[in-house]
Amino acid sequence: MSDAIRVTRTTTKREKPKDKDLSFGNVFTDHMFVVDFQEEKGWYDPRVEPYGPLSLDPATAVLHYGQSLFEGLKAFRGKDGRIRLFRPDKHVRRLNRTAERMCIPALDPELVLKSWTTVVDVDRDWVPSAGGTSLYIRPTIIASEAFLGVRPAKEYLYYVILSPVGAYYPEGMNPVRIKVIDKYVRAVPGGLGEAKTAANYAASLYAAEEAKHEGFTQVLWLDGVHRKYIEEVGTMNIMLKIGDEVITPPLNGSLLAGVTRDSVLALTREWGLYVSERLVSIDEVVDAADKGTLREVWGTGTAAVISPVGELVYKDRKIVVNGGRIGELTQRLYDTIVDIQYGTVADTRGWTLEV
Ligand SMILES: Cc1ncc(COP(=O)(O)O)c(C=O)c1O
Secondary structure (H helix, E strand, O other): OOOOOEEOOOOOOOOOOOHHHOOOOOOOOOEEEEEEEEOOOEEEEEEEEEOOOOOOOOOEHHHHHOOEEEOOEEEEEOOOOOEEEEOHHHHHHHHHHHHHHOOOOOOOHHHHHHHHHHHHHHOHHHOOOOOOOEEEEEEEEEEOOEOOOOOOOOEEEEEEEEEEEOOOOOOOOOOEEEEEEOOOOOOOOOOOOOOOOHHHHHHHHHHHHHHHHOOOOEEEEEOOOOOOEEEEEOOEEEEEEEOOEEEEOOOOOOOOOOHHHHHHHHHHHHOOOEEEEOOOEHHHHHHHHHHOOEEEEEEEEOOOEEEEEEEEEEOOEEEEOHHHOOOHHHHHHHHHHHHHHOOOOOOOOOOEEEO
């Protein structure tokens, strides 16, 4: 695909909220990036255009069978005024892995990266600067063919929208209460769990709502086969420290290969910690709590970076982690990653890309 990127600028600029009023995902910038796909043409006509509604035929395939994917990453404005993306190459690769699983034609990785840097550059005034704020980047692909047969579509739409978001922890990092559920499952190996596609999120809503009604922040998913091994916490990867071992479940097909997960594994290995990607049963977690060796539990993901878990409830058993306080390693990981994202420390690992 060699088309040049056309840029059509808006003539009616949207009102920008103040940094202090930002929350998540409810405000969008002036422009979006769009590329179309047709079987005969491949991906064609990459362009930046004013943000606005899509016009879809009611028979559009994605509305019926959910053939779609998305990504989520952020652009950060440092104190030096520079704008950086965090590990965009990893997100590009994951986007194409999801595309393959969803029978969506692959995109040229260079075009995907270019789409993010181009639209962020066009809307660079929208990248907020207050501490903890960022510009969330949401690339999406939908099957756009109007056809009701169940088969991969022959037409697709790739678009990228941008949303300025507030600090995830406006009052500081806060340990959360989590319900361990074995009544519902999110994914199984061989299914869609490792793909970033809409169906996984639809599958997760009911359990999360039930847990929220019971006063929990989120659910801890157990594996779908044995309902025994821990997998993910809400829409984050899960990690724990038992004794001196830092543990996270392996990428065995039912969980998402998080970019933050990968970053934490790289850092903890660099720091010389004892790190394992292995199965951890909920019984092992309960056992460690009983023995006093369960030191820290945290989730990892783009939205929160690191989310400390203060309490886990499994059946009638309540486990308080580290006295409900943020663990030392949890805090160190958060501080280290955030400093890299905002350019507060030098990026020695090539994780950031300046726009
Ligand atoms: C189901 C799920 N697991 C894990 C993650 C964490 O991935 P990442 O660190 O790439 O944001 C996400 C996305 O944020 C997710 O949706």
